[in-house]
Amino acid sequence: MKKLDTKIIIISGFLISLNIVLSRIVAIPGIIKFGGFLIIFGGLVFGPVVGGIIGTIGDIVSHIVRPTGLFMPHFVLTSALTGIIPAIVVRSLKIDLAKLSSWKIIVSIFVGQMITTVVMVPYFLNTLFNIPLAVS
Numbered sequence: 414m415k416k417l418d419t420k421i422i423i424i425s426g427f428l429i430s431l432n433i434v435l436s437r438i439v440a441i442p443g444i445i446k447f448g449g450f451l452i453i454f455g456g457l458v459f460g461p462v463v464g465g466i467i468g469t470i471g472d473i474v475s476h477i478v479r480p481t482g483l484f485m486p487h488f489v490l491t492s493a494l495t496g497i498i499p500a501i502v503v504r505s506l507k508i509d510l511a512k513l514s515s516w517k518i519i520v521s522i523f524v525g526q527m528i529t530t531v532v533m534v535p536y537f538l539n540t541l542f543n544i545p546l547a548v549s
Contacts, residue, residue, distance in 0.1 A: 421459055425467055428455045432471035437479040448475070449495050453522055456496035457503060464496025487537040491529045498525035 428451045436448025448471060456464020472492035476484050502521040538544040 456500035461500035468492035
């Protein structure tokens with residue numbers, strides 16, 4: 414893990430603010446949000462801890478700035494894991510970030526998105542709001 418110095422904290426603050434703008438203001442509600450790209454970028458560049466912090470703070474502050482419903486901490490967890498999981502996959506495969514190929518980045522992002530967006534979000538929607546997991 415990299416030491417959290419002033420430069421990383423400042424860049425993380427910029428990524429959080431851009432995450433808020435892209436996930437609440439530029440997004441098409443209910444269809445697509447672009448804030449996840451910055452969370453993943455922060456996790457891949459600065460490590461899983463920073464990626465998790467960017468996802469957590471970005472989700473909480475964006476809800477304060479522009480709430481779209483009740484605050485559910487379950488979705489804060491998915492935002493944090495959006496930054497944590499790809500960084501852990503890259504670190505566990507012992508991939509050098511300087512020599513990181515595009516397919517390895519795609520695989521790490523794919524694994525993270527499958528866990529958070531495809532598994533966790535529908536599960537939370539089902540348990541919290543009784544939205545069915547499958548269409549009958």
